[in-house]
Amino acid sequence: MGESANGTPVRPPPPESPLRNSKYSKVIVVDNFFSGTKDNLKRWMGHPHFEIIRHDVTETLLVEVDRIYHLACPASPIFYKHNPVKTIKTNVMGTLNMLGLAKRVGARILLTSTSEVYGDPLVHPQPEEYWGNVNPIGVRSCYDEGKRVAETLMFDYHRQHNISIRVARIFNTYGPRMNIDDGRVVSNFIAQALRGETMTVQAPGTQTRSFCYVSDMVEGLIKLMEGPVTGPINLGNPGEFTMLELAQAVQKLIKPSARWEIVDNTPDDPRQRKPDITKAKEILGWEPKISLAEGLPLMAAEFKQRLEISDKK
Numbered sequence: 001m002g003e004s005a006n007g008t009p010v011r012p013p014p015p016e017s018p019l020r021n022s023k024y025s026k027v028i029v030v031d032n033f034f035s036g037t038k039d040n041l042k043r044w045m046g047h048p049h050f051e052i053i054r055h056d057v058t059e060t061l062l063v064e065v066d067r068i069y070h071l072a073c074p075a076s077p078i079f080y081k082h083n084p085v086k087t088i089k090t091n092v093m094g095t096l097n098m099l100g101l102a103k104r105v106g107a108r109i110l111l112t113s114t115s116e117v118y119g120d121p122l123v124h125p126q127p128e129e130y131w132g133n134v135n136p137i138g139v140r141s142c143y144d145e146g147k148r149v150a151e152t153l154m155f156d157y158h159r160q161h162n163i164s165i166r167v168a169r170i171f172n173t174y175g176p177r178m179n180i181d182d183g184r185v186v187s188n189f190i191a192q193a194l195r196g197e198t199m200t201v202q203a204p205g206t207q208t209r210s211f212c213y214v215s216d217m218v219e220g221l222i223k224l225m226e227g228p229v230t231g232p233i234n235l236g237n238p239g240e241f242t243m244l245e246l247a248q249a250v251q252k253l254i255k256p257s258a259r260w261e262i263v264d265n266t267p268d269d270p271r272q273r274k275p276d277i278t279k280a281k282e283i284l285g286w287e288p289k290i291s292l293a294e295g296l297p298l299m300a301a302e303f304k305q306r307l308e309i310s311d312k313k
């Protein structure tokens, strides 16, 4: 038995499934398309080892798999606050169903938890040992308390049923193919600047976030899934920026004449956030490679294409 980051023993992987022995990996995407879109999957459609199932994870799912990346959840604050009861159901019942599936087929399961489990953190930067500062009855609770329960379920299934688990605590991640109207800050600022709209900096503007480019995140998730520890492990880019600094970076990149205004914020917005990624570096040999200055232009170029904005405009 190996030892995990938090001292929880890691059980040996379940017996080899027939899928593990096949020459190629097969991927089954399960999504109810609440905030996602099939457009992002077009290039894989028709591939013999790729399949999509329209399914809501709050319902039971019967498939044969040996790895489960459990990402399904509304993730943008405007989406998760839109139907908070559904958000918490997705976190609780969705995670229970995915754990039930993992138990039935002997699969390893990875949960994409979040930096939001640290709430409005009183420790900075945030290490995995920090228990957080979360409002249990606020407008964000459906998401942050939901993810905290999802983590609890993961570890209870691990201890009680010997399920092989991995828990990633993801910090703000961005990149091409995000929903243009997703509502999160990087996509908002880029879309607003490209459309010639005023960027909406929510008050006070001095709150900080650390932004990780999507390809770095995917690499981190795969390393965690195939690595030796259960986690929880922070995955994120430690570069820390205020929202005003982000607006300035987008202005410099897209249009010097782009403007921003300070608008009202919603309650319980964390004032600071930055991952301590010592564990990810030491245990997984992972750290992000793409800085915000490198990632923003890649995202802006793809947003331009989708918004059909030419460089001459």
Ligand SMILES: NC(=O)c1ccc[n+]([C@@H]2O[C@H](COP(=O)([O-])OP(=O)(O)OC[C@H]3O[C@@H](n4cnc5c(N)ncnc54)[C@H](O)[C@@H]3O)[C@@H](O)[C@H]2O)c1
Binding pocket: 030, 031, 032, 033, 034, 035, 036, 037, 055, 056, 057, 058, 070, 071, 072, 073, 074, 075, 076, 090, 094, 112, 113, 114, 115, 169, 170, 171, 172, 173, 174
């Ligand atoms: N991007 C980030 O900054 C970030 C940070 C921390 C954690 N996460 C987590 O990573 C995961 C992916 O986030 P994302 O940023 O790619 O968001 P996203 O909205 O692009 O992806 C979430 C996906 O889950 C699907 N979904 C939602 N509810 C579902 C349900 N009940 N059944 C089936 N599918 C459902 C959506 O349709 C969408 O395709 C989420 O679990 C999120 O909480 C993301």
Ligand SMILES: O=c1ccn([C@@H]2O[C@H](COP(=O)(O)OP(=O)(O)O[C@H]3OC[C@@H](O)[C@H](O)[C@H]3O)[C@@H](O)[C@H]2O)c(=O)[nH]1
Binding pocket: 075, 076, 077, 114, 115, 116, 143, 170, 171, 172, 183, 184, 185, 186, 188, 189, 200, 201, 202, 203, 207, 209, 243, 265, 266, 269, 270
């Ligand atoms: O238009 C906007 C949108 C957001 N913001 C600010 O930008 C900061 C980041 O907001 P986002 O909505 O992008 O994301 P948050 O950091 O609040 O939450 C995210 O955290 C990690 C994940 O789990 C989720 O993807 C999401 O909950 C906040 O301080 C918010 O007030 C703006 O200034 N303007």
